[in-house]
Amino acid sequence: MxxxxxxxxxxxxxxxxxxxxxxxxxxxxxxxxxxxxxxxxxxxxxxxxxxxxxxxxxxxxxxxxxxxxxxxxxxxxxxxxxxxxxxxxxxxxxxxxxxxxxxxxxxxxxxxxxxxxxxxxxxxxxxxxxxxxxxxxxxxxxxxxxxxxxxxxxxxxxxxxxxxxxxxxxxxxxxxxxxxxxxxxxxxxxxxxxxxxxxxxxxxxxxxxxxxxxxxxxxxxxxxxxxxxxxxxxxxxxxxxxxxxxxxxxxxxxxxxxxxxxxxxxxxxxxxxxxxxxxxGWPGRQAAAAEVPRPLEPGVLRDLRRQVSNARVVALGLEDHPARWRIGRKLYEPAKFRVFCEALWQRLRSRRGALPLAGDPEAVEALTAAWRAIAEGLRALKRELALEQDTQARAEALFSAINRATADFMDIYFRNAYRRLTAPAPFRPDPAPGRRLPTGDRQRRQA
Amino acid sequence: MEFLSSDNVGVLDLATGEVSEDELAEDLVAEKIGGAAINAYLYEQHQDADPVVLGSGLLTGTLVPGTSLGLMSAKSPLTGALCHVPIVQYAGMELKYSGFDYLVLRGKAPEPSLVWIHDGIADVEPAGDLWGQDVWQTVDAIRSNMGDEMIQVLAVGPAAERGSSLAAVMNNFWPGADRFALGKALAERNIKAIAIRGMGLLEVAEDEDFVERCVELLAKVKEGAWAGKQGFADLAEAMGRPEAGGWLQPLIHRSRASFNVPFAYNSFAMIEGDPSVLTEPDIDEPGVLVSDPLGAMALQELGLGAAEAAGLLRDCAKDGLDAANLAALCQAQGKTDAAAISAALADIDGEVAAPSGPFSPWAPAQPLLADFGESGDAWWQRRQAVAYIMGLDPIFALMSPELSEEVLVEMAALGTELDITAETLDQAVSSLLG
Known part of the structure; x- marks a missing residue:
């Protein structure tokens, strides 16, 4: 159920x-x-x-x-x-x-x-x-x-x-x-x-x-x-x-x-x-803008997917590395990078159908630039780890950047999802925007 | 195409880097099934641009035993006709999960380039710094730059850059299955390497039945005559070449299988160091993976010692040369001194015997440790065609009668819910064999 x-x-x-x-x-x-x-x-x-x-x-x-x-x-x-x-x-x-x-x-x-x-x-x-x-x-x-x-x-x-x-x-x-x-x-x-x-x-x-x-x-x-x-x-x-x-x-x-x-x-x-x-109750809320977001040009979205995927490839390559970084009072392991990458990827991987992102190409382009830097940073981190160099500063900066860039993505993603939800009927999305729905046997079993 | 598919056919213009994408039509799969049959179809569609088509079999990357195969299809510089080169070891599986079912490379890149395929993205990236590097340096550089050792690299070496007819596409550091000089074809298009990372997912239609059947099939194929055997020596014996097995055996360190292939036919020959010691040696480049058994046997036929041949195989892997064709040329030219051949690798070129059909003679032309009830060239061609369509390793296909056409059709239908029948396969095979 x-x-x-x-x-x-x-x-x-x-x-x-x-x-x-x-x-x-x-x-x-x-x-x-x-x-x-x-x-x-x-x-x-x-x-x-x-x-x-x-x-x-x-x-x-x-x-x-x-x-x-x-x-x-x-x-x-x-x-x-x-x-x-x-x-x-x-x-x-x-x-x-x-x-x-x-x-x-x-x-x-x-x-x-x-x-x-x-x-x-x-x-x-x-x-x-x-x-x-x-x-x-x-x-x-x-x-x-x-x-x-x-x-x-x-x-x-x-x-x-x-x-x-x-x-x-x-x-x-x-x-x-x-x-x-x-x-x-x-x-x-x-x-x-x-x-x-x-x-x-x-x-x-x-x-x-x-x-x-x-x-x-x-x-x-x-x-x-x-x-x-x-x-x-x-x-x-x-x-x-x-x-x-x-x-x-x-x-x-x-x-x-x-x-x-x-x-x-x-x-x-x-x-x-x-x-x-x-x-x-709560009185303070302002009504949200209700315009229907315009779809992005495919190239804009592909650029973002490219950079997130590049980061994802390195993050997977780093996953089993024994490095650990203490940031504040928490211990971080390399596998955490991939958690962020996957959170984006599962919302980006659908190429067709309901686009998860829409409306603001400039924001998406800024996001793409951030993820390009993250991918480059992860590659540099991996090379430095291979050379057994001190990676604490780079890892801290990368965790901060990937956290911020993921939050920025989610902000755009859910802003669009909610606008589409409240839009006139023809513009309403599937139950989960941009996410692949269960198919075949899996779907039948869930039913 | 919902099942066993990324539902994505890409067309990459090497000149501009632009990619167009289309869904993989179910009708096409229902007619051609997959692998080389769809590669050939796409080749015809884009013939105006003399394309190179990458693809994988319908069952590639699934739990059906032996399904490791990807394919590179293009006009062979040796035959002038369309050929299909197996992409073996782990690269075929990575291609299957790369977000593309098929990728057509059109035209020519304006400068030495790397094609980088991952997550449904296909990029043409400048690779001027790799041009002139040997295959091993190229693989190392790409993996280091991209940040992942799991990246599969189909690279060409200096042999391809100098336009050698012996130039083959290498599979990471090791020989691949290219007997058609597609290495030369890639270099002519300014492609130094194709790097692939597959992190996608596949949906299976009747997933539980499919997995259950795969488990049954694996148990069944493991009861084959090759049970308990592995590596170059046992393969050579199965080919009726026990002396070749005995010749190389003293150098064999370990044997390694391709993805999901139950028989480990790739053997690592240790040239420097003690092959009986299984710990990682301190030496950087201690030997070579004998992933082209016929290439090694061809060098033996030159009268070389095992260590000499292994050393030459290693040189070929770095230079991007097809060892079998090199040996044939040396035989014809009376060159039998390993050191002299190695020193003159860059100068050895000439006309080599072209394969007679569209499939690579990298796979021995006979049943191996198995009774299929028939043999001969027509049988081999058909068996290879089936393997190239379904995604079955071409060598393992010769040792697994349990993976009959009937069984493979059953698995294709189960995995896709499409009406794929023996007749469909027959027609797809005919489309390849003419």
Whole structure:
């Protein structure tokens, strides 16, 4: 059964509901298609692409991509939801800084919805450490914090992060089993699974609601510490919490509910959005421009495909290289380059039919230039690695560039997708613009 | 064309670098099936531009055992007629997944160039710095510049640049299957190399049935008479040339199969270093992959020692020379001294016997370790035609009667949901054999 289809249908229907426009400052339950900002700025890792993937599957196509500069410039004034995935919490806090924190708080107090997973979940938890203390909005503690670092059973480079005189350690990686507590919008249901890649286990206080707890492990769980310590640290602790700030609301997910391999968890992300937007409302949104984008010249699109493909070829060639780079507090491996390349490629590979990009050739040409530089940079990186040279600076610059160029692409892609969705009927796209639909046996099985 | 296909036929103008693309019509596949039959069709369509056509078999790159074959079709400088040169080892499979089912190269590049094929993109890039480089330097440079060791390079060497009739297209560092001097044909068009990376995906129509059948077929072919055998020596014995096998065997380090080919007929001959030691040697260029068994045997017939012949094979691989035709010419000219031949490689040229049909005599003209119930030239021509259409390795085709025409037709129909029958194959074969 396709768990996403009902949500796609609902969201595409909502996109055709007239926008509420100016409601003279009055708050009413939001009933339209929400505009969602995905944080792609400093400190974020590749996992924001998981948010993109599931939002696309769920039919939330009114996506914008915001880095710390966008947040400081008021990008959140135009959205109902901010989604922040994994990465380096300290890096995010540092990048956002006081202006970003103020913008975020203002967004929340006015009724915005925050969805944070992993690093995005740590960020708004109360903390005494700078610059995390700029974001002290949720009174919950984490249980995976220790003054005495436990012994790592595996992945010693990934199992802990220094936190003042203590350590945030990660008892397990990969799949965890979670149990909903019965509170809306998760309700009472069967246990579900979602992967944990360093996210918190929490103890809530005050009015914070616990929506799901860690119930157990599975055959896919990798224990990074002694299993008994992992049980003590995680089981029965909060995996997902909800907290209020002003009129707004924060959902903090320890595990990655947005991981595209976990449809049931993805579904709950959608339920969270519906539930709290209906409760809080949001008056600030401007109506989107509704013109139908013009198709691009085939050559413009081919140039972009050429450069992304060139980068993809090198990224694949780099994939198994043992190099590692520490950027901020996160360890990056070469395989991460390919994750970005593939996210673009799967949206670019269709040559015919519904074009995923349209409308703004200059923006696409700028994107092409950025990807040309990335391809060249990756080739240079590979040559330097072969010569055993120091590649730290180049790798940092490349991760930053590929993250930015991917966000720029997604911005264009979803702007066009949403415009086409809200365009007059003849211009509406297939269910997934530019993506190849299941065919043959696969399609029949899904049916 | 939805299945076993990228649904893309490209036409690249070498003079301008412009590419036009079209869908691969199901009607065309239903009539010609694929591989050399569609290459020949496209060659006719573009004959005004004396094209070089690249393509792959319908089943190439699938789980059907032995389906590794790509094809380069063009007018042979030796015969003046259309010929089909197998693209073997891993390059045929990469071509299949490159985003092009077929790619027509029209005209001539204005300067020495590289054709770079990846993800449905075909670019003509300047390669003046590669002109004059030997094949090995060319492959190294392309892989380093493009950033991936998996890139498959069909390159020509200095032999092609000087217009030698012995110039062959090499397959990465090693001899390919070109007996038609298409190396010379590429150089005449200013093409130094064709680099291919295949990272696409193929859809299979009845995927579960198809995979199940492939597993059955693999189990069946592995019960063939060649079970437990591998490499040059066993192949030579199967050809009735056990002395050739014994001659080279002391140098053999390991044997390597082409993509998805169950019999590893490519053997690495270690010229410098101890072949019995399996660890990676410190020497940069310790030997040569004997991927052209008949070429090696032709050098043996000159009376060369195994190490001398292997050294000459290595020289040929670097220079981009067809060792079999070189040996034939040396035989005719009475040259039998390896050192003298090696020193005079650039000067050895002349008229060589042209293949009699459109298929490369790189594959031995007989059944190998198998009983097909028939043999002879007509049988060989038909078996090669079937292999070239379906994408079956031309040597493995001679040792796998289990992969009968009936079975290959069944797999083609299962993989595509098209009405491909024995009659369709018969007609496609006839279109190649005339």
């Amino acid at each position: 396709d768990l996403y289809q009902p949500y796609t249908a609902r969201n595409h229907g909502l996109a055709l509901v007239p926008e509420p426009g100016d409601r003279a400052g009055g708050l009413a339950p939001w009933s339209g298609h929400p505009r969602i900002a995905v944080y792609t700025g400093g400190g974020s890792s590749h996992s924001w692409l998981w948010l993109v993937e599931i939002f696309e599957r769920l039919g939330f196509w009114d996506l914008v991509f915001a880095d710390e500069i966008d947040v400081a410039r008021g990008a959140l004034d135009q959205v109902q939801v901010l989604a922040v995935s994994g990465g380096d919490t300290f890096g995010m806090a540092r990048a956002l800084g006081p202006r970003g924190a103020a913008g975020l708080e203002s967004f929340l107090r006015a009724g915005g919805l925050y969805l944070g997973s992993c690093a995005g979940a740590y960020l708004p938890l109360n903390s005494s450490k700078e610059p995390l203390n700029l974001f002290n909005w949720v009174p919950a503690k984490i249980t995976n914090l220790s003054r005495h670092l436990p012994r790592a059973r595996q992945m010693p480079q990934k199992f802990c992060t220094p936190y003042g005189c203590s350590y945030v350690f990660h008892p397990v990686r990969e799949e965890t089993v979670l149990e909903p507590t019965g509170l809306a919008p998760f309700g009472v249901g069967q246990s579900l699974r979602a992967p944990l890649y360093g996210g918190p286990a929490m103890i809530a206080s005050g009015e914070v609601e616990v929506l799901a707890t860690y119930q157990g492990f599975s055959e896919r769980t990798r224990f990074l510490v002694d299993p008994e310590l992992a049980r003590q640290t995680l089981l029965g602790r909060a995996a997902v919490i909800r907290s209020r700030l002003g009129r707004g609301c924060l959902y903090l997910f320890g595990p990655h509910f947005e991981h595209p391999g976990y449809a049931e968890a993805n579904r709950l992300v959608a339920e969270a959005i519906y539930h709290d937007l209906a409760r809080t």
